[in-house]
Amino acid sequence: MRAMQVGMVAVALESAGGSARATVVGADAAEASAPNAPRPGQVSLHTVVPGTPGRTTARTTAGMGNGAARNFSFAACQAQLADDPDGTRDYADDWQDHGGGAEAEYCGALADMALGDVGDAAATLDRLSRVAHWPQGWVAPSRHPPSPPVPSPSVPSRAVTASRGDITPQPAGVVGGGQQNGTQAGIQDGTQAGPHDTPESLRHRAHVAEEAARAWQANDSPRQALDSATYGLWLDPHDMTLRVIHARLCVDMGMAQQAVADLTPLPGDTALRVDALVTRAAANRALGHIDLAATDIAAALQLSPHNVAAELECGILHERQGRMEDARADWQQVIALAPDSHEADLARQDLSLLEADPAAP
Template sequence: MAGVMSDLSFSARGPALCVPFGIGLLLASQPAKAAAVVGAASAAHTVQASVHSAVSTPGKAEKGTWSSTACLAMMGEDPFGARDYALDWLRHDGGRPARHCHALALIELGDEQTAAQELDDLSRKEPFTGPDSSASVRAVMATEAAEAWLSANQPANALSIIAYGLSIRPGDETLILAKARALLAQNDMKTVVSELTALVARNPAVSPAAYVMLATAERRLGALDKARAHIEEALSRTPDDAAALLERGIIREQTGDATGARVDWQRVLDLAPDGHEADLARQDLAVLAADPDSP
């Protein structure tokens, strides 16, 4: 079945928090890879960034003029420069904000595991000083750490920091959704269904990502009617979401609608041809094309 091919890579795929969750980025220029980890945290970052003075020339700041905003703004075009900026800021007593920006630069440079550990430590380890040590900001960093751990294919570490984040911000929906992603990566479909069913019952207006992950877990447990209803709910709100379209294609293929599956997967290719979902859609389309019984 074509859907089986997509599931082989599920632990690496899951919906990225920043896009389905619909929360704006801290900076429009923030790069895609780092944004996938930090997008869900941007509201707290905005508060965090406001306490630092801005610099007019990123990379040429003098002591006392460093800022998270300047550091993050460099990442899109010069992630190495952002990393060096953060390291220099650390040498000038930058503290937690400098460490935070350094971790995000490492994500953009592909060192997710080192970044995950740094973010994990920032979230849960003392000393906690200044505005960057508030419970809300540390919960943000817990979410970032979880996403970085998932990018490094370490869902157990992701679940550990998520549990800590929920201990300081119980009921935080962003952390609950991060937990669902980690549980999907561990193939714990029953817990995903239980927790996300409760979440959407409490808040039907929750992010469409919740419905996508719920549909995935239900589909993999064989509850295709429920999965179809939940993926349609997600797409009713975000019709051009690649992860949702990929999942609906799998559900359609598994319920005998090969034509509809092909349409969904082709739409994924049209929307985001360079994305991971597109790679999975291509695999599924190839499997479908090779099936002699496919219409």
């Protein structure tokens, strides 16, 4: 049996408020990161939170003459993140020292992610997703996927383990991310939807849980990633981006039947639908439903003819059907379309295995 190459959820610090979230669910080259868009009229949580232990940074204090407090904002955090993640990290620490609370921590977590400290970012984002009632006036992120430099969806190569059972979104009391070590001073333990949560704050928390899931997966922590995605779906069961992420994680962890359930019905958005079709095809393949998987891949390639994740999965299905030359052509197409991608690496591995043992599916 061929070795399985497990796809991983890509970490994307996504843009919101009019631009969309990256919804790809695979691993590839590193991407540029962008946080949530400014939130007009937002009110920060004015709970003082200690800075990150052990971190020593030079704090920028421009504009703070005569002890006057700086005017901190998430918009300012966002504005400098892409160009200066180190400076953004310092800004977040300074903001925390001046009572920034959960929003300052969120800013810092996004900076950590941009700097590659995905483990720290994941733990913080997971905990913040459990803080009840984020500021009123926050605008929920758009559900239309953008086209940033984000890793493309990857598909488990060759074989996927059999389903081990279902997992469903659990109540908010479930501890996710494996990092619930208590709350920091002054921040409410948000392991339940608080009495003041609004539909907007619940969507906001679900979005933060999604970012936590991406960060956990980038940190090679699939169980914590699944916990965060499951919690996010409890907060917002209609978030289709989270549903696709949850399904991909289920495929990777051998819970293919749950992945199929997650993606039935499919999302309406075209780009997200392609990701969902590729993921559901991988799940059906794992369940031995090759014809259903082939139908989904054909639909994905019709919507996105040069989607490398779909081409990779198409090759795997052709191999399973004994169509070795078609499989070889599919994998060569993946390499031609995106030679530096994660999918191309998997295609090269599959081609090597095919050359070594042409008769083995």
